[in-house]
Amino acid sequence: MNYIGRKSFDMFRWRLRTKAIFLYLGSLCVILVFLGLFTLNGDFLRDKKAEELERRNVLMGRAARDRIDGNDRFRFAPIKIPDLSIKIPYKPNKEKKLEKDATTIDVSKYKKKGIWRIPPVSLLSSISWADLSSIYHEYLEHVQYECKDRLRMGKITDGGWDVCADEPYRPTKDGFVYSFGINNDFSFDDAISKKYKIPVFSFDPSTKSKAHRRSDLVHFQPIGIGETMVVSESGWRLSPLSYILNDQGHKKEELQVLKMDIEEWEWKVLPQLIQTNSLSDIKQLLVELHACEGCSSYNPDQYNNEPSKHRYILALKIFHDLYELGFRIFWTHKNTACLYRSKFTDKELSACHEVHFVKVL
DSSP: HHHHHHHHHHHHHHHHHHHHHHHHHHHHHHHHHHHHHHHHHHHSSSOOHHHHHHHHHHHHHHHHHHHHOTSBBBTTTSSSOOTTTTTOOOOOOOOOOOOOOOOOOOGGGGGGTTEOOOGGGGGGSOOHHHHHHHHHHHHHHHHHOOOOSEEEEEOOSSSSSSOSSSTTTTOOTEEEEEEEETOOOOHHHHHHHHHOOOOOOEOSSSSSSEEOOOOOOOOEEOOOSSSSEOTTTTTEEEEHHHHHHHHOOOOGGGEEEEEOOOOOTHHHHHHHHHHTTTTTTTSSSEEEOOOOOTTTTTTTTOOOOOOOOOHHHHHHHHHHHHHTTTTTEEEEEEEEGEEEOOOHHHHHHSSEEEEEEEEEE
């Protein structure tokens, strides 16, 4: 090969090698760009379930620290504290002495293998405040019915609720759901109606929304549930469940799920529902309990959420009566927005619980 031919061949090889290098570098850049996009979008090398759990923990931590709920809503807007007859005005006093009441009965006999059985109602007033607190909180910590198919309806944080899909407790489209206490969050109502094709009737007198049809299956009314027919000082129209059923043209026997998040009004409504046998046909009862007086609304001066002895007695009587009617707890959840330090045990407790019952009898 002459000099000119060799030189041309070397030039060709150099150009080919240069193109190969540029092709390699270009491919590497494309790969890095795609990896960067996947990473930014959160779709690469990420455990979505673990991240969702971490997000929930962060939100619930903010709820306890900043007094907002899991959906970034301040708990004190627009809810107002109801004027209950059983409410004890709170007066901050760090020097306040504990109530001096002696237990006249041995409550330990009502606790077997770490599980409490509610003492007879006639004895509750004879139990010390400290023992009533232990019974209340420990009773709510134990599931009484193991639901094999428990589904979350709505948001994973505040606003969503769990439903037991076991037979025969699963909601069906030949019945309906009543959902009291919305605060403009329809996530539970939308989810359960979509899942089971069941009509849902949503109620909340505290919002500014007027009566409307949210979807083919979800209907809203600006009224609330109460123990009597009354218009509150806030202008809210409240009615007993039986009156609401009659007003809506519904049959009590077809009410399958009753959900209530009614900011302390449950302590008046639940006894009335029990006394009038209004819960005899429902499959599931979902209710948030606000045990401390005033903890349904933010109060910067209320540094201790310990419920009163009277509130504990009322709650345990309700638990006793619900159990007698066949209701069993299948799930319970502490609301971290109501955390406090027990004055009796110094343990961290919550004064608010979302309690889920199925009716087994």
